[in-house]
Amino acid sequence: MIGNSPKKTDKFLLLNLILFWTAFLSQFSLAFSVKFPQKPAALASLTLIAFGNSGRRIRRKIYFFGFYLSNSRPIHKIQNSGYHKKMTTVQFNIFSDFRNDFRTYCKKLSEEFSSILIPLQKNAAQKDTPDYPLENPVVYNTALDEITEQSQIRLIVIGDNPGKDEQLSKNQKYLVGQSGKIAASFFQKNPEFNTDFRKNAIILNKTPVHTAKTKHIKFLLSNGDEKIQKLILESQVYMAQKTAELHISLCRAAQTESEKPEIFLVGYSELKKNGIFTEYKNELKKIYSSAPEEWKKVFVFQHFSMNRFSIDLKNFMLAQNNQDIVQAAHALGTIHKNEIWTLP
Numbered sequence: 001m002i003g004n005s006p007k008k009t010d011k012f013l014l015l016n017l018i019l020f021w022t023a024f025l026s027q028f029s030l031a032f033s034v035k036f037p038q039k040p041a042a043l044a045s046l047t048l049i050a051f052g053n054s055g056r057r058i059r060r061k062i063y064f065f066g067f068y069l070s071n072s073r074p075i076h077k078i079q080n081s082g083y084h085k086k087m088t089t090v091q092f093n094i095f096s097d098f099r100n101d102f103r104t105y106c107k108k109l110s111e112e113f114s115s116i117l118i119p120l121q122k123n124a125a126q127k128d129t130p131d132y133p134l135e136n137p138v139v140y141n142t143a144l145d146e147i148t149e150q151s152q153i154r155l156i157v158i159g160d161n162p163g164k165d166e167q168l169s170k171n172q173k174y175l176v177g178q179s180g181k182i183a184a185s186f187f188q189k190n191p192e193f194n195t196d197f198r199k200n201a202i203i204l205n206k207t208p209v210h211t212a213k214t215k216h217i218k219f220l221l222s223n224g225d226e227k228i229q230k231l232i233l234e235s236q237v238y239m240a241q242k243t244a245e246l247h248i249s250l251c252r253a254a255q256t257e258s259e260k261p262e263i264f265l266v267g268y269s270e271l272k273k274n275g276i277f278t279e280y281k282n283e284l285k286k287i288y289s290s291a292p293e294e295w296k297k298v299f300v301f302q303h304f305s306m307n308r309f310s311i312d313l314k315n316f317m318l319a320q321n322n323q324d325i326v327q328a329a330h331a332l333g334t335i336h337k338n339e340i341w342t343l344p
Helices: 006-031 039-051 053-071 089-125 142-146 178-189 216-223 226-252 278-288 305-320 325-340
Strands: 155-158 201-204 262-266 298-301
Touching: 089 142, 089 216, 089 226, 155 226, 178 305, 201 226, 216 226, 226 278, 298 305, 298 325, 305 325
Parallel strands: 155 201, 155 262, 262 298
Antiparallel strands: none
């Protein structure tokens, strides 16, 4: 008889259908970072065993094809085998406690100080800032609510304080203005860091109190009453304590080195003597004095704004003839840290 028998044709069509679903499931598992991405391929192989010896060749091809797809990922993600790892349960509980405490703290400050802060914040911005809607004088970073146990935290990024864009009710997230866009672009262009700025970073500030520009905090300190002065200083102490405790605890709860996050503290000019954030600096120093190993994972840089972070890093790499951007960042961040602090 010319042509294939109905049974052989049916078998051929079924095998092709399995091949299609193998490829689909493999890509599906890759897209959502399934913990065991090889399962679709293994499933296809086991299913084909039912067809007996006649399916051996195709079975091998499908298994190889499915395994290849399910394990394929961009080269820069392979550089660090911990890229797809989620937080441990202990780490997530540590983060969750921090998040709940921080949310409650910001809500309390907002309820207690809004009526006093808003007039001061508006007056501080009058001379050098166009009018803008001032909606949240104290800002909790709602991006923290998007972090789950499935997230991997590679960085804790510390800015100065919430600006105009961050305090808008439609945002209420840190580093969403131009500086944040520059930061996100930097990590996207430099995959060696294995970091998605919006997914793998906890973004915090040195105080949750808003001003249009960081320097306006000086206006609040000089024109506000004793309650405002106490608020600005105590909020820095709170952020330094909670951030350091979070970082140290996450590192100590890690099961592997890749699960230990680093701190990128950006913007250090106001950490210097007589700067706005000296209270933050002093409190951070006090806590890390008893955590020297975790202190090694704290790095200090110029701010992302106006590309100062990138320019400083690029110039350092040229001067040192260092082409490894991650190593260069660690070296530069340590130099700036030592300029600000001296710790054991």
